[in-house]
Amino acid sequence: MAKELYIQNYCSIKNNKVSLNGNLIFEENSEDIKSFFKSVYQYLDPKYSKFFKMDALSKLAFLSAEILMKEEAKKNIAIILSNNASSLDTDRKHQDSINDKENYYPSPAVFVYTLPNIGIGEISIRHQLKSENGFFVFENYNTNFHYNYENILIQNNKSEAVLAGWVNIDGDSYEAFLYLVSQNGTIEHTEKNLKQLYNN
Amino acid sequence: MEDLKLELKNNIIELLNLEDVNVDEIKDDDSLFGDGLGLDSIDALELIVMLDKDYGIRLTDPKEGKKIFESIEIMAAYITEHRTK
Numbered sequence: 001m002a003k004e005l006y007i008q009n010y011c012s013i014k015n016n017k018v019s020l021n022g023n024l025i026f027e028e029n030s031e032d033i034k035s036f037f038k039s040v041y042q043y044l045d046p047k048y049s050k051f052f053k054m055d056a057l058s059k060l061a062f063l064s065a066e067i068l069m070k071e072e073a074k075k076n077i078a079i080i081l082s083n084n085a086s087s088l089d090t091d092r093k094h095q096d097s098i099n100d101k102e103n104y105y106p107s108p109a110v111f112v113y114t115l116p117n118i119g120i121g122e123i124s125i126r127h128q129l130k131s132e133n134g135f136f137v138f139e140n141y142n143t144n145f146h147y148n149y150e151n152i153l154i155q156n157n158k159s160e161a162v163l164a165g166w167v168n169i170d171g172d173s174y175e176a177f178l179y180l181v182s183q184n185g186t187i188e189h190t191e192k193n194l195k196q197l198y199n200n
Numbered sequence: 201m202e203d204l205k206l207e208l209k210n211n212i213i214e215l216l217n218l219e220d221v222n223v224d225e226i227k228d229d230d231s232l233f234g235d236g237l238g239l240d241s242i243d244a245l246e247l248i249v250m251l252d253k254d255y256g257i258r259l260t261d262p263k264e265g266k267k268i269f270e271s272i273e274i275m276a277a278y279i280t281e282h283r284t285k
Contacts, residue, residue, distance in 0.1 A: 052218070052219040105252070107249065108242050108246055109242050
C-alpha cells in the first residue's frame with residue numbers, strides 16, 4: 001500500500017524576504033546578495049562559521065535547509081535540488097581569475113564551488129546526512145520531475161523524507177523554494193500543490 | 201616584521217572569509233590549522249596562491265606549506281627570507 005506523503009514544511013527566500021509555510025519570517029532591504037545572506041545567517045544564528053566560505057548558491061541552499069531542518073530529527077533525508085543557472089555565478093568568478101595569462105591566479109576556494117551539487121554537500125555535512133542526493137538543471141522548476149522523484153524515493157524506502165526544491169542564483173537574481181516531503185503534515189504532496197506553493 | 205605579521209593577519213581574514221575573527225584574536229604563535237584558527241586543506245591552497253601572488257614565492261611542493269603555515273610568526277619569517285616582491 002502506498003504511503004501518504006505530505007509537504008511537511010516549505011520555505012522561500014527571494015526579493016529580500018524569507019518565508020516559512022507562507023508566513024514572512026525575515027525581511028531586510030540589503031545592498032546586495034552577500035549582505036542579505038549574511039543578515040539571514042545572523043537571524044537564523046546557526047553558529048556555523050564555514051558558512052562564510054561558501055559561494056552564493058551554497059549559502060542560499062544552506063540557509064533554506066537551515067530553516068526547514070532546524071528541529072528535524074530524521075537522518076535518512078534525501079536531497080533533490082534543481083535550478084536553471086547551475087553554478088554559473090561561481091563559474092564566471094573562476095573564469096575571471098584565469099582570463100589574464102599575465103595575472104593567472106585561480107582561487108582554489110572559488111574553484112571548488114564550480115559545481116551546483118556542492119551546496120548539497122554543505123547541507124549534508126551540516127546535518128550529517130549520508131543519503132541519496134541529486135542536483136538537476138532545468139529551464140524552470142519542474143514539478144512533474146520533482147513530484148515523481150520525491151515520491152519514488154519514499155515509496156521505495158530509499159529515504160524517510162526528502163528535502164527538495166529550486167535554488168537558483170544568477171548575478172543579482174536569486175530564488176529558493178525548498179520543502180520537506182515526509183509522512184507528516186497537512187498539505188498533500190501532489191504536483192498541483194508543489195506548483196501552487198512555488199507560485200505563491 | 202611586525203608590519204608584515206599584521207598584513208598577513210588582515211590578508212588571511214579577508215582571503216579566507218574568516219568573518220567572525222578579528223586581527224587581535226590571532227596571536228603570532230597560534231596554530232593556523234587544527235585547534236588554532238581551524239583552517240582546512242582548501243585554505244592551505246589559498247595561502248600557497250597568496251605567497252606566489254603577493255610575495256613572489258612559488259612553492260613547488262605543497263607539503264612545504266605544512267611547516268611554513270604553522271603560525272603567523274613562522275610565515276612572516278619565511279616570507280622575509282624568500283620574498284622576491
